[in-house]
Amino acid sequence: MSPTRKRKTRHPTPRPELRCTCGQELMRFWPHCPWCGRTQVWRDDPPVTEAECYKCGWVVSDLHSFCPWCGTDIYEEGYSSEQPLKAPKGFRLDARCDWGCGGGIQYPMPHCPWCGKDQGWDDDGFDGPCPHCRRGVNDWMRTCPWCGGDPTGQDLIPRALRRVRELLRASRVRDWNYRVVLRPGVSGVDPKFPKIIEIDWDYVVKARGRDEIPWTTLVGLICHEAGHSFLYHHWGWTRTPVFKRVFGEVHKAYRVRDDTWVDMQRRRVSKTKSEYVSAYASNHPLEDFAETFRFYVVRRGRMRELLAELGQKRKAVIVYEKFLALDHYLRQVRSRQRQQGRWR
Ligand SMILES: [Zn+2]
Ligand SMILES: [Zn+2]
Ligand SMILES: [Zn+2]
Numbered sequence: 001m002s003p004t005r006k007r008k009t010r011h012p013t014p015r016p017e018l019r020c021t022c023g024q025e026l027m028r029f030w031p032h033c034p035w036c037g038r039t040q041v042w043r044d045d046p047p048v049t050e051a052e053c054y055k056c057g058w059v060v061s062d063l064h065s066f067c068p069w070c071g072t073d074i075y076e077e078g079y080s081s082e083q084p085l086k087a088p089k090g091f092r093l094d095a096r097c098d099w100g101c102g103g104g105i106q107y108p109m110p111h112c113p114w115c116g117k118d119q120g121w122d123d124d125g126f127d128g129p130c131p132h133c134r135r136g137v138n139d140w141m142r143t144c145p146w147c148g149g150d151p152t153g154q155d156l157i158p159r160a161l162r163r164v165r166e167l168l169r170a171s172r173v174r175d176w177n178y179r180v181v182l183r184p185g186v187s188g189v190d191p192k193f194p195k196i197i198e199i200d201w202d203y204v205v206k207a208r209g210r211d212e213i214p215w216t217t218l219v220g221l222i223c224h225e226a227g228h229s230f231l232y233h234h235w236g237w238t239r240t241p242v243f244k245r246v247f248g249e250v251h252k253a254y255r256v257r258d259d260t261w262v263d264m265q266r267r268r269v270s271k272t273k274s275e276y277v278s279a280y281a282s283n284h285p286l287e288d289f290a291e292t293f294r295f296y297v298v299r300r301g302r303m304r305e306l307l308a309e310l311g312q313k314r315k316a317v318i319v320y321e322k323f324l325a326l327d328h329y330l331r332q333v334r335s336r337q338r339q340q341g342r343w344r
């Protein structure tokens with residue numbers, strides 16, 4: 001007789017709430033806690049199927065041929081169903097196997113319990129896909145609940161992020177708790193989520209694959225997007241006469257879409273468009289601000305150096321005024337924070 005491949009459960013106390021030991025809420029069948037990163041084992045608890053995978057310890061059915069969680073072969077003659085089933089006791093039928101074996105699978109099983117093949121899921125209700133495993137994650141999660149990796153993808157661009165932090169500190173722009181996340185599509189900031197700076201992950205993939213795209217471009221892009229995030233965070237300033245005079249009317253915040261990261265490569269003030277720091281800045285007052293912010297930060301807020309370069313490039317007086325307005329505003333923010341005693 002072959003040894004049993006499934007471990008029969010012994011019934012621990014049922015857990016009424018789905019919470020990690022760190023206290024945060026979990027979704028059932030998340031392999032990791034998104035807050036503390038702890039590995040989770042979803043046992044037959046409370047007991048329903050009376051079976052757990054011998055390898056990973058997760059709840060399975062005696063009728064399964066493969067563990068739907070770790071993919072291990074758990075076929076047992078006399079127990080496992082010879083035909084793929086829809087939903088044995090303890091499991092739901094959420095979908096059919098992607099590979100057409102006819103068996104039913106429950107969200108979010110990564111493997112078919114009948115044929116063992118990998119399953120893809122659309123994770124609804126999340127902010128975006130994890131750059132490591134492409135499963136759904138939220139922007140503020142610390143760990144990907146699916147793969148246990150960094151759900152922001154910040155670990156893929158540590159050098160660029162370190163430089164951006166360094167530049168912001170040198171420019172004396174206090175951290176407004178922004179968060180950079182790598183997501184598919186375009187780079188931009190949604191005014192509804194002003195602290196989330198989305199960076200197009202294709203850009204990172206390209207930059208990693210080929211050497212000709214310098215990482216400093218990524219630094220420039222993040223600084224530009226940080227400018228949008230900063231302004232949404234200080235939106236009241238856009239309604240002041242000073243802001244309106246130098247940058248223009250912004251009416252309402254719109255979803256910034258920056259497809260043209262190539263424009264963010266320049267560290268030098270361009271000669272074209274004398275009223276703007278770069279050609280890209282002339283697209284919209286919000287872009288004008290983001291570009292001014294980028295140059296200010298990339299140059300570490302060194303006004304004398306910046307203004308001298310504006311002179312060499314024969315920029316219009318208004319461009320000086322944009323930098324002076326930003327510099328002045330940042331000083332105001334600092335002194336306000338000092339007064340509130342929040343300045344470190
Ligand atoms: Zn936890
Ligand atoms: Zn397993
Ligand atoms: Zn299948």
Ligand SMILES: [Zn+2]
Binds near residue numbers: 130133134135144145
């Ligand atoms: Zn992941």
Ligand SMILES: [Zn+2]
Binds near residue numbers: 224225228287
């Ligand atoms: Zn922009």
